[in-house]
Amino acid sequence: MATTRTRxxxxxxxxxxxxxxxxxxxxxxAEKGFEAASTREIARVxxxxxxxxxxxxxxxxxxxxxxxxxxxxxxxxxxxxxxxxLDDADPSERSREAIREYxxxxxxxxxxxxxxxxxxHRYDARTRWLVDTHIKSAFAIMKELGLLxxxxxxxxxxxxxxxxxxxxxxxxxxQGNCRRLTGLDPRxxxxxxxxxDFVANLMIPPG
Amino acid sequence: MATTRTRxxxxxxxxxxxxxxxxxxxxxxAEKGFEAASTREIARVxxxxxxxxxxxxxxxxxxxxxxxxxxxxxxxxxxxxxxxxLDDADPSERSREAIREYxxxxxxxxxxxxxxxxxxHRYDARTRWLVDTHIKSAFAIMKELGLLxxxxxxxxxxxxxxxxxxxxxxxxxxQGNCRRLTGLDPRxxxxxxxxxDFVANLMIPPG
DNA sequence: GTCTATAATTAGATAGAC
DNA sequence: GTCTATCTAATTATAGAC
Numbered sequence: 001m002a003t004t005r006t007r008x009x010x011x012x013x014x015x016x017x018x019x020x021x022x023x024x025x026x027x028x029x030a031e032k033g034f035e036a037a038s039t040r041e042i043a044r045v046x047x048x049x050x051x052x053x054x055x056x057x058x059x060x061x062x063x064x065x066x067x068x069x070x071x072x073x074x075x076x077x078x079x080x081x082x083x084x085x086l087d088d089a090d091p092s093e094r095s096r097e098a099i100r101e102y103x104x105x106x107x108x109x110x111x112x113x114x115x116x117x118x119x120x121h122r123y124d125a126r127t128r129w130l131v132d133t134h135i136k137s138a139f140a141i142m143k144e145l146g147l148l149x150x151x152x153x154x155x156x157x158x159x160x161x162x163x164x165x166x167x168x169x170x171x172x173x174x175q176g177n178c179r180r181l182t183g184l185d186p187r188x189x190x191x192x193x194x195x196x197d198f199v200a201n202l203m204i205p206p207g
Numbered sequence: 208m209a210t211t212r213t214r215x216x217x218x219x220x221x222x223x224x225x226x227x228x229x230x231x232x233x234x235x236x237a238e239k240g241f242e243a244a245s246t247r248e249i250a251r252v253x254x255x256x257x258x259x260x261x262x263x264x265x266x267x268x269x270x271x272x273x274x275x276x277x278x279x280x281x282x283x284x285x286x287x288x289x290x291x292x293l294d295d296a297d298p299s300e301r302s303r304e305a306i307r308e309y310x311x312x313x314x315x316x317x318x319x320x321x322x323x324x325x326x327x328h329r330y331d332a333r334t335r336w337l338v339d340t341h342i343k344s345a346f347a348i349m350k351e352l353g354l355l356x357x358x359x360x361x362x363x364x365x366x367x368x369x370x371x372x373x374x375x376x377x378x379x380x381x382q383g384n385c386r387r388l389t390g391l392d393p394r395x396x397x398x399x400x401x402x403x404d405f406v407a408n409l410m411i412p413p414g
Numbered sequence: 415g416t417c418t419a420t421a422a423t424t425a426g427a428t429a430g431a432c
Numbered sequence: 433g434t435c436t437a438t439c440t441a442a443t444t445a446t447a448g449a450c
Contacts, residue, residue: 038425052433052435121382158389166376170376180330246443
């Protein structure tokens, strides 16, 4: 049946182009931060001209939001897939395994650390948007997964949260420092597992 | 007695000017990161013209090194003053108090976090210079102050170090996120003390 | 030692051809 | 939908007056 088309031009592979641009933006914003990342470099990596960016994203700010949506979408997907497979042995061990999975996710996607830190030290419109749109829901999930067990007291929840986030992700966020200082390369599999164990046992001591 | 002057022009208040420039540079590099910080803004805050910067510092890179020297000098001074006053009760409590002091120092100087993170995710000439010049000696001090007690095993030293650094400093480095997410302002005195206690007890459980 | 002026490059955003 | 060309503003670094 012939329906009326609301989309005038069928957009042949525009979605793919848009996706490539967003992918390049994630890399650039993670590597350089919002201000130092350049739209020309993003376009170059995506294999398009700089003028095209403003067709898909009216401003650098909107491109940044799209990149942020992308990277936090990756996080949600990773967490959903991994948490579903947790068996419920005893609650402490379940919480420890959730923490290990969180460490592995941070190791595999160091872009998170960069996005969060790049915005987090300020308190502007982007910071508020990031927290309200993505971080609040992530916080809720971490509470479900036993963050209170690590905090022990309700009023220590913020301290437990940011201690966990910092302990879990810092080593991957400053991997250059770690390599130069200790000789340990935190991108290697054994290092990731060792860190996951260390942080899990730190936050929720066994025994 | 009339000695020969090696300094042709006595530099009336050049040292003070230089110090103001470095102070402004610390702020700018911490706030924006190396690339996004602008020398014009630094000059404006220091109350001089941009052309003068290259008289005192031939390049942006050398200005960054001077700013880094300044901020790590502050760290060394703070640590030296505080560690000297630690009484040696039992070794565990001494290590916990050292950790509390470290947390307080990070809270009072969030610029550290920014300098370390801004360079640490790369592995370039500035990263190597920063680690070799300033971070290695800081690492040695932390080992002295009982870092091995937190690590428990020699081979976990890197994990203990970066867990401690992350747990201690992250909340202050992303204070905007923390405020928006939890309502807790980590710049306040009570919050700093609560975090110091939490991290100290986390790294070295009492009892 | 400090400032003024400017060169050379690059930034984000816009207009219009196709 | 994509590209080319261009505008305006900001960047670091340099040259030279005082």
